[in-house]
Amino acid sequence: MNSEETLKAVIDKYKLSEQMPPEVRASMARHRKEGLVNILGKDSKNTLLISAVVSFFLWIKKFGISISITKSTAIVVTAIAVAAGTVTVTGVYTAKVIIRHIHEEKQSTHAAPDNNIGIPVIRVAAAPRGVMSYDLAVSTIEMDNASGNKLSALSEKIIASLREKSGEKAAISFAQIDRYHIADRILSISIKKTEDKSGESALYSISVKIVRSSDSMVVTHSSVTVEDEDSIPAALETIAEKISTGTLKTKEKQQYKYPDHPLTF
Protein backbone atom coordinates (compact mmCIF):
# COMPACT_ATOMS: atom_id res chain seq x y z
CA MET A 1 0.00 0.00 0.00
CA ASN A 2 1.24 3.50 -0.74
CA SER A 3 1.07 6.21 1.90
CA GLU A 4 -2.29 7.59 0.71
CA GLU A 5 -3.92 4.16 0.85
CA THR A 6 -2.40 3.45 4.26
CA LEU A 7 -3.67 6.72 5.68
CA LYS A 8 -7.14 6.03 4.31
CA ALA A 9 -7.09 2.57 5.87
CA VAL A 10 -6.11 4.13 9.22
CA ILE A 11 -8.91 6.70 8.91
CA ASP A 12 -11.42 3.93 8.22
CA LYS A 13 -10.17 1.74 11.05
CA TYR A 14 -10.40 4.54 13.61
CA LYS A 15 -13.81 5.55 12.33
CA LEU A 16 -12.77 9.04 11.36
CA SER A 17 -14.28 8.81 7.91
CA GLU A 18 -17.68 10.20 6.91
CA GLN A 19 -18.22 8.51 3.60
CA MET A 20 -20.83 9.93 1.32
CA PRO A 21 -22.73 7.54 -1.00
CA PRO A 22 -22.67 8.56 -4.68
CA GLU A 23 -26.34 9.53 -4.70
CA VAL A 24 -25.76 11.84 -1.74
CA ARG A 25 -22.83 13.49 -3.52
CA ALA A 26 -25.04 14.09 -6.54
CA SER A 27 -27.71 15.51 -4.26
CA MET A 28 -25.12 17.76 -2.63
CA ALA A 29 -24.19 19.24 -6.02
CA ARG A 30 -27.83 20.03 -6.70
CA HIS A 31 -28.38 21.60 -3.29
CA ARG A 32 -25.18 23.62 -3.70
CA LYS A 33 -26.57 25.32 -6.78
CA GLU A 34 -30.06 25.82 -5.36
CA GLY A 35 -28.66 27.22 -2.12
CA LEU A 36 -26.47 29.78 -3.88
CA VAL A 37 -29.35 30.95 -6.07
CA ASN A 38 -31.61 31.30 -3.03
CA ILE A 39 -29.06 33.22 -0.98
CA LEU A 40 -28.01 35.63 -3.74
CA GLY A 41 -31.61 35.98 -4.90
CA LYS A 42 -32.74 37.37 -1.57
CA ASP A 43 -31.19 40.74 -2.35
CA SER A 44 -32.25 40.87 -5.97
CA LYS A 45 -35.36 40.69 -8.07
CA ASN A 46 -33.50 39.24 -11.02
CA THR A 47 -33.61 35.63 -9.92
CA LEU A 48 -33.60 34.30 -13.48
CA LEU A 49 -30.32 36.01 -14.25
CA ILE A 50 -28.86 34.90 -10.92
CA SER A 51 -29.90 31.33 -11.59
CA ALA A 52 -28.24 31.43 -15.02
CA VAL A 53 -25.05 32.98 -13.66
CA VAL A 54 -24.80 30.53 -10.75
CA SER A 55 -25.46 27.59 -13.07
CA PHE A 56 -22.65 28.68 -15.37
CA PHE A 57 -20.32 29.53 -12.46
CA LEU A 58 -20.65 26.04 -10.98
CA TRP A 59 -20.90 24.19 -14.31
CA ILE A 60 -17.62 25.43 -15.71
CA LYS A 61 -15.76 24.11 -12.67
CA LYS A 62 -16.41 20.59 -13.95
CA PHE A 63 -13.91 21.29 -16.70
CA GLY A 64 -11.15 22.25 -14.28
CA ILE A 65 -11.74 25.94 -14.91
CA SER A 66 -12.38 28.25 -12.00
CA ILE A 67 -13.58 31.72 -12.91
CA SER A 68 -15.03 34.42 -10.70
CA ILE A 69 -18.71 35.21 -10.42
CA THR A 70 -17.89 38.52 -12.14
CA LYS A 71 -16.65 36.81 -15.29
CA SER A 72 -19.54 34.35 -15.16
CA THR A 73 -21.96 37.26 -15.11
CA ALA A 74 -20.25 38.93 -18.08
CA ILE A 75 -20.32 35.72 -20.11
CA VAL A 76 -23.95 34.95 -19.32
CA VAL A 77 -25.11 38.50 -20.05
CA THR A 78 -23.27 38.45 -23.36
CA ALA A 79 -24.70 35.06 -24.24
CA ILE A 80 -28.22 36.27 -23.44
CA ALA A 81 -27.73 39.36 -25.57
CA VAL A 82 -26.57 37.25 -28.48
CA ALA A 83 -29.34 34.69 -28.02
CA ALA A 84 -31.95 37.43 -27.86
CA GLY A 85 -30.82 38.58 -31.27
CA THR A 86 -29.72 41.97 -30.04
CA VAL A 87 -26.21 41.56 -31.25
CA THR A 88 -24.50 44.85 -31.56
CA VAL A 89 -20.97 45.81 -32.39
CA THR A 90 -20.44 46.52 -28.71
CA GLY A 91 -21.84 43.18 -27.74
CA VAL A 92 -19.59 41.27 -30.13
CA TYR A 93 -16.57 43.33 -29.13
CA THR A 94 -17.30 42.77 -25.43
CA ALA A 95 -17.65 39.03 -25.95
CA LYS A 96 -14.33 38.93 -27.80
CA VAL A 97 -12.59 40.93 -25.07
CA ILE A 98 -13.95 38.64 -22.36
CA ILE A 99 -13.04 35.46 -24.21
CA ARG A 100 -9.55 36.80 -25.00
CA HIS A 101 -9.10 37.86 -21.37
CA ILE A 102 -10.03 34.45 -20.04
CA HIS A 103 -7.83 32.76 -22.62
CA GLU A 104 -4.87 34.99 -21.71
CA GLU A 105 -5.40 34.36 -18.02
CA LYS A 106 -5.26 30.62 -18.58
CA GLN A 107 -2.16 31.06 -20.72
CA SER A 108 -0.37 33.52 -18.44
CA THR A 109 1.65 30.88 -16.63
CA HIS A 110 2.86 29.54 -19.96
CA ALA A 111 4.38 32.79 -21.33
CA ALA A 112 8.07 32.10 -21.54
CA PRO A 113 10.47 34.96 -22.06
CA ASP A 114 14.02 33.96 -21.19
CA ASN A 115 14.65 34.05 -17.48
CA ASN A 116 17.36 36.48 -16.47
CA ILE A 117 17.05 36.90 -12.76
CA GLY A 118 20.80 37.25 -12.30
CA ILE A 119 21.08 35.16 -9.13
CA PRO A 120 22.59 31.72 -8.71
CA VAL A 121 20.04 29.06 -9.51
CA ILE A 122 20.53 25.44 -8.69
CA ARG A 123 18.69 23.63 -11.44
CA VAL A 124 17.30 20.17 -11.23
CA ALA A 125 17.70 17.94 -14.30
CA ALA A 126 16.50 19.62 -17.47
CA ALA A 127 12.73 19.68 -17.59
CA PRO A 128 11.20 17.34 -20.16
CA ARG A 129 9.20 18.78 -23.03
CA GLY A 130 5.85 20.21 -22.00
CA VAL A 131 7.03 21.04 -18.45
CA MET A 132 7.30 24.68 -17.40
CA SER A 133 10.09 25.36 -14.94
CA TYR A 134 10.01 28.36 -12.59
CA ASP A 135 12.58 29.75 -10.21
CA LEU A 136 10.32 30.15 -7.17
CA ALA A 137 7.07 28.60 -6.01
CA VAL A 138 5.47 31.13 -3.69
CA SER A 139 3.45 29.67 -0.82
CA THR A 140 0.52 31.63 0.53
CA ILE A 141 1.73 34.06 3.17
CA GLU A 142 0.96 32.98 6.74
CA MET A 143 -0.34 35.49 9.25
CA ASP A 144 -2.59 35.04 12.24
CA ASN A 145 -5.95 36.80 12.27
CA ALA A 146 -5.72 37.81 8.65
CA SER A 147 -8.36 36.89 6.12
CA GLY A 148 -7.59 34.37 3.41
CA ASN A 149 -8.37 36.96 0.74
CA LYS A 150 -5.90 39.42 2.19
CA LEU A 151 -3.16 36.82 2.40
CA SER A 152 -3.86 35.62 -1.13
CA ALA A 153 -3.70 39.20 -2.39
CA LEU A 154 -0.33 39.78 -0.68
CA SER A 155 1.02 36.51 -2.10
CA GLU A 156 -0.11 37.42 -5.59
CA LYS A 157 1.51 40.82 -5.19
CA ILE A 158 4.84 39.16 -4.43
CA ILE A 159 4.51 36.94 -7.49
CA ALA A 160 3.64 39.93 -9.67
CA SER A 161 6.63 41.89 -8.32
CA LEU A 162 9.03 39.03 -8.93
CA ARG A 163 7.74 38.56 -12.47
CA GLU A 164 7.89 42.26 -13.19
CA LYS A 165 11.52 42.39 -12.14
CA SER A 166 12.77 39.03 -13.42
CA GLY A 167 10.40 37.71 -16.05
CA GLU A 168 7.42 35.38 -16.23
CA LYS A 169 9.38 32.36 -15.08
CA ALA A 170 10.61 34.05 -11.92
CA ALA A 171 7.69 32.92 -9.81
CA ILE A 172 4.52 30.88 -9.69
CA SER A 173 1.96 30.27 -7.01
CA PHE A 174 2.61 27.09 -5.04
CA ALA A 175 -1.01 26.17 -5.67
CA GLN A 176 -0.27 25.83 -9.37
CA ILE A 177 2.63 23.42 -8.98
CA ASP A 178 1.95 20.05 -10.58
CA ARG A 179 3.61 17.55 -12.87
CA TYR A 180 3.87 20.10 -15.67
CA HIS A 181 4.72 23.18 -13.61
CA ILE A 182 7.79 22.77 -11.41
CA ALA A 183 9.96 25.16 -9.44
CA ASP A 184 13.55 25.08 -8.27
CA ARG A 185 12.86 26.70 -4.93
CA ILE A 186 10.00 27.42 -2.58
CA LEU A 187 9.44 30.81 -1.01
CA SER A 188 7.66 30.83 2.35
CA ILE A 189 6.78 34.02 4.19
CA SER A 190 5.23 34.21 7.64
CA ILE A 191 4.26 37.35 9.52
CA LYS A 192 4.04 37.46 13.30
CA LYS A 193 2.83 40.29 15.46
CA THR A 194 4.70 40.92 18.66
CA GLU A 195 3.66 43.39 21.28
CA ASP A 196 5.98 45.15 23.66
CA LYS A 197 5.63 44.54 27.37
CA SER A 198 3.40 47.56 27.88
CA GLY A 199 1.07 46.30 25.16
CA GLU A 200 0.83 49.79 23.70
CA SER A 201 2.66 49.17 20.49
CA ALA A 202 3.24 46.24 18.23
CA LEU A 203 5.84 45.19 15.72
CA TYR A 204 5.40 42.85 12.76
CA SER A 205 8.19 40.41 12.07
CA ILE A 206 8.28 39.15 8.48
CA SER A 207 10.21 35.90 8.19
CA VAL A 208 11.37 34.80 4.73
CA LYS A 209 12.60 31.31 3.87
CA ILE A 210 13.72 29.99 0.52
CA VAL A 211 13.96 26.21 0.36
CA ARG A 212 15.66 24.26 -2.41
CA SER A 213 13.15 21.83 -3.87
CA SER A 214 15.69 19.23 -4.97
CA ASP A 215 16.77 18.36 -1.41
CA SER A 216 14.57 20.51 0.85
CA MET A 217 17.55 22.44 2.24
CA VAL A 218 16.97 25.99 3.43
CA VAL A 219 19.14 28.20 1.21
CA THR A 220 18.10 31.59 2.51
CA HIS A 221 16.51 32.63 5.77
CA SER A 222 15.99 36.26 6.54
CA SER A 223 13.63 38.54 8.41
CA VAL A 224 12.59 42.15 8.55
CA THR A 225 10.55 44.04 11.13
CA VAL A 226 8.03 46.78 10.45
CA GLU A 227 6.24 49.00 12.89
CA ASP A 228 2.68 48.67 11.64
CA GLU A 229 0.47 46.51 9.46
CA ASP A 230 0.21 49.16 6.76
CA SER A 231 3.96 48.90 6.15
CA ILE A 232 3.79 45.20 5.29
CA PRO A 233 3.06 45.55 1.53
CA ALA A 234 6.02 47.90 1.08
CA ALA A 235 8.26 45.53 3.03
CA LEU A 236 7.15 42.63 0.82
CA GLU A 237 7.94 44.72 -2.25
CA THR A 238 11.44 45.29 -0.88
CA ILE A 239 11.85 41.58 -0.22
CA ALA A 240 10.82 40.81 -3.81
CA GLU A 241 13.36 43.36 -5.04
CA LYS A 242 16.12 41.75 -2.98
CA ILE A 243 15.22 38.27 -4.18
CA SER A 244 15.28 39.46 -7.79
CA THR A 245 18.66 41.13 -7.42
CA GLY A 246 20.16 38.34 -5.34
CA THR A 247 20.77 40.58 -2.35
CA LEU A 248 18.55 38.77 0.16
CA LYS A 249 21.08 37.36 2.62
CA THR A 250 20.76 34.73 5.29
CA LYS A 251 20.91 36.41 8.70
CA GLU A 252 21.73 33.25 10.57
CA LYS A 253 23.07 29.94 9.40
CA GLN A 254 20.68 27.04 9.64
CA GLN A 255 21.11 23.59 8.19
CA TYR A 256 17.84 21.95 9.19
CA LYS A 257 16.03 19.90 6.62
CA TYR A 258 12.40 20.27 5.63
CA PRO A 259 10.33 17.23 4.76
CA ASP A 260 10.86 16.25 1.14
CA HIS A 261 8.88 18.35 -1.25
CA PRO A 262 7.84 16.23 -4.23
CA LEU A 263 7.80 19.12 -6.68
CA THR A 264 9.11 16.88 -9.45
CA PHE A 265 7.82 13.46 -10.40
Place this chain on the structure above:
Amino acid sequence: MNIISDKVKKFTEIYSNFYPVIFNGIYSRIKNEDISGELAQEVFTRFYEKIDSVEQPRKWLWGALRYVLLEYYKKNNDNSIDIEEILFDANIQYTNGFRDTRIILQEAFDATENYNDETERVIYEMIAIQNYTYEEVAGLLGMTKRQVNYRYRTVVERIIDYLRKRGIKNLEELL
Protein backbone atom coordinates in the same frame (compact mmCIF):
# COMPACT_ATOMS: atom_id res chain seq x y z
CA MET B 1 -28.37 44.05 -5.36
CA ASN B 2 -25.25 44.49 -7.41
CA ILE B 3 -24.51 40.88 -8.28
CA ILE B 4 -20.84 41.56 -8.76
CA SER B 5 -20.26 43.47 -5.54
CA ASP B 6 -17.14 42.59 -3.56
CA LYS B 7 -19.29 40.92 -0.94
CA VAL B 8 -20.88 38.64 -3.53
CA LYS B 9 -17.53 37.83 -5.12
CA LYS B 10 -16.00 36.89 -1.77
CA PHE B 11 -19.05 34.93 -0.69
CA THR B 12 -19.36 32.86 -3.87
CA GLU B 13 -15.71 31.79 -3.72
CA ILE B 14 -15.98 30.68 -0.11
CA TYR B 15 -19.37 29.09 -0.71
CA SER B 16 -18.27 27.02 -3.70
CA ASN B 17 -15.20 25.74 -1.85
CA PHE B 18 -16.71 25.00 1.55
CA TYR B 19 -20.24 23.91 0.66
CA PRO B 20 -19.33 20.23 0.10
CA VAL B 21 -17.65 19.79 3.48
CA ILE B 22 -20.39 21.68 5.34
CA PHE B 23 -23.17 19.74 3.62
CA ASN B 24 -21.40 16.47 4.28
CA GLY B 25 -20.75 17.44 7.89
CA ILE B 26 -24.48 17.91 8.34
CA TYR B 27 -25.49 14.82 6.36
CA SER B 28 -23.19 12.58 8.38
CA ARG B 29 -25.33 13.43 11.41
CA ILE B 30 -28.79 13.91 9.91
CA LYS B 31 -28.70 11.23 7.19
CA ASN B 32 -31.31 13.10 5.14
CA GLU B 33 -30.27 14.84 1.92
CA ASP B 34 -33.07 17.40 1.70
CA ILE B 35 -32.85 18.47 5.34
CA SER B 36 -29.07 18.63 5.01
CA GLY B 37 -29.51 20.94 2.03
CA GLU B 38 -31.86 23.19 4.01
CA LEU B 39 -29.56 23.33 7.02
CA ALA B 40 -26.49 23.95 4.86
CA GLN B 41 -28.32 26.83 3.20
CA GLU B 42 -29.15 28.21 6.65
CA VAL B 43 -25.47 28.06 7.63
CA PHE B 44 -24.39 29.94 4.54
CA THR B 45 -27.27 32.43 4.75
CA ARG B 46 -26.04 33.42 8.19
CA PHE B 47 -22.49 33.55 6.86
CA TYR B 48 -23.56 35.86 4.02
CA GLU B 49 -25.05 38.27 6.55
CA LYS B 50 -21.92 38.28 8.69
CA ILE B 51 -19.25 37.88 6.05
CA ASP B 52 -17.75 41.34 6.42
CA SER B 53 -16.84 40.66 10.03
CA VAL B 54 -15.56 37.09 9.59
CA GLU B 55 -11.79 36.65 9.73
CA GLN B 56 -11.58 32.87 9.55
CA PRO B 57 -14.39 31.52 7.36
CA ARG B 58 -13.74 27.86 8.05
CA LYS B 59 -13.90 28.20 11.83
CA TRP B 60 -16.96 30.40 11.60
CA LEU B 61 -18.77 28.01 9.27
CA TRP B 62 -18.11 24.99 11.48
CA GLY B 63 -19.26 26.92 14.52
CA ALA B 64 -22.44 27.93 12.71
CA LEU B 65 -22.94 24.32 11.59
CA ARG B 66 -22.94 23.15 15.21
CA TYR B 67 -25.50 25.74 16.26
CA VAL B 68 -27.77 25.07 13.30
CA LEU B 69 -27.64 21.35 14.09
CA LEU B 70 -28.32 22.04 17.75
CA GLU B 71 -31.36 24.13 16.84
CA TYR B 72 -32.55 21.34 14.53
CA TYR B 73 -32.23 18.66 17.21
CA LYS B 74 -33.98 20.78 19.80
CA LYS B 75 -36.75 21.67 17.39
CA ASN B 76 -37.31 17.99 16.71
CA ASN B 77 -37.24 17.22 20.44
CA ASP B 78 -34.63 14.51 20.06
CA ASN B 79 -33.97 13.67 23.71
CA SER B 80 -32.52 10.24 23.06
CA ILE B 81 -28.96 11.49 22.95
CA ASP B 82 -26.84 14.07 24.71
CA ILE B 83 -26.82 16.55 21.85
CA GLU B 84 -24.12 18.89 23.05
CA GLU B 85 -21.66 16.08 23.71
CA ILE B 86 -22.26 14.62 20.27
CA LEU B 87 -21.72 17.95 18.59
CA PHE B 88 -18.69 19.13 20.50
CA ASP B 89 -16.72 16.01 21.22
CA ALA B 90 -17.11 13.17 18.76
CA ASN B 91 -14.26 11.30 20.45
CA ILE B 92 -16.34 10.81 23.56
CA GLN B 93 -18.31 8.09 21.82
CA TYR B 94 -15.33 5.81 21.50
CA THR B 95 -14.33 4.04 24.68
CA ASN B 96 -12.82 0.92 23.25
CA GLY B 97 -9.18 1.97 23.59
CA PHE B 98 -9.07 3.82 20.29
CA ARG B 99 -9.63 7.19 21.88
CA ASP B 100 -6.02 8.33 22.38
CA THR B 101 -4.99 7.37 18.87
CA ARG B 102 -8.08 9.01 17.44
CA ILE B 103 -7.23 12.21 19.27
CA ILE B 104 -3.69 12.22 17.90
CA LEU B 105 -4.94 11.52 14.39
CA GLN B 106 -7.57 14.24 14.65
CA GLU B 107 -4.93 16.71 15.84
CA ALA B 108 -2.82 15.83 12.82
CA PHE B 109 -5.76 16.40 10.49
CA ASP B 110 -6.60 19.73 12.15
CA ALA B 111 -3.03 21.10 12.41
CA THR B 112 -2.73 24.24 10.31
CA GLU B 113 0.91 23.55 9.48
CA ASN B 114 -0.12 20.57 7.36
CA TYR B 115 -1.95 22.74 4.84
CA ASN B 116 -0.73 25.56 2.63
CA ASP B 117 -4.21 27.03 2.42
CA GLU B 118 -7.86 26.24 3.06
CA THR B 119 -8.29 24.75 -0.41
CA GLU B 120 -5.80 22.01 0.51
CA ARG B 121 -7.71 21.33 3.69
CA VAL B 122 -10.97 21.03 1.74
CA ILE B 123 -9.29 18.70 -0.79
CA TYR B 124 -7.96 16.52 2.02
CA GLU B 125 -11.29 16.33 3.87
CA MET B 126 -13.24 15.48 0.75
CA ILE B 127 -10.88 12.72 -0.39
CA ALA B 128 -9.63 11.19 2.85
CA ILE B 129 -12.64 11.69 5.12
CA GLN B 130 -15.61 11.84 2.76
CA ASN B 131 -14.29 9.47 0.09
CA TYR B 132 -14.71 11.70 -2.95
CA THR B 133 -12.65 10.77 -6.00
CA TYR B 134 -10.04 13.09 -7.43
CA GLU B 135 -12.29 13.73 -10.44
CA GLU B 136 -15.23 14.69 -8.27
CA VAL B 137 -13.17 17.08 -6.17
CA ALA B 138 -11.65 18.63 -9.29
CA GLY B 139 -15.08 19.15 -10.80
CA LEU B 140 -16.45 20.74 -7.63
CA LEU B 141 -13.53 23.06 -6.99
CA GLY B 142 -12.68 24.01 -10.59
CA MET B 143 -9.25 22.37 -10.64
CA THR B 144 -7.66 19.70 -12.80
CA LYS B 145 -7.45 16.16 -11.51
CA ARG B 146 -3.68 16.43 -11.69
CA GLN B 147 -3.65 19.46 -9.39
CA VAL B 148 -5.95 17.75 -6.90
CA ASN B 149 -3.81 14.62 -6.95
CA TYR B 150 -0.61 16.56 -6.34
CA ARG B 151 -1.97 18.74 -3.56
CA TYR B 152 -3.57 15.79 -1.80
CA ARG B 153 -0.32 13.84 -1.89
CA THR B 154 1.66 16.71 -0.39
CA VAL B 155 -0.87 17.05 2.46
CA VAL B 156 -0.69 13.32 3.16
CA GLU B 157 3.10 13.46 3.37
CA ARG B 158 2.98 16.40 5.77
CA ILE B 159 0.47 14.58 7.98
CA ILE B 160 2.59 11.44 8.02
CA ASP B 161 5.63 13.51 8.96
CA TYR B 162 3.59 15.25 11.68
CA LEU B 163 2.61 11.88 13.14
CA ARG B 164 6.17 10.64 12.91
CA LYS B 165 7.34 13.56 15.05
CA ARG B 166 4.73 12.57 17.63
CA GLY B 167 5.85 9.00 17.95
CA ILE B 168 3.89 7.22 15.25
CA LYS B 169 6.90 6.14 13.20
CA ASN B 170 4.98 3.93 10.85
CA LEU B 171 1.32 4.20 9.92
CA GLU B 172 1.11 0.46 9.28
CA GLU B 173 1.56 -0.09 13.03
CA LEU B 174 -1.86 1.47 13.58
CA LEU B 175 -3.43 -1.16 11.33
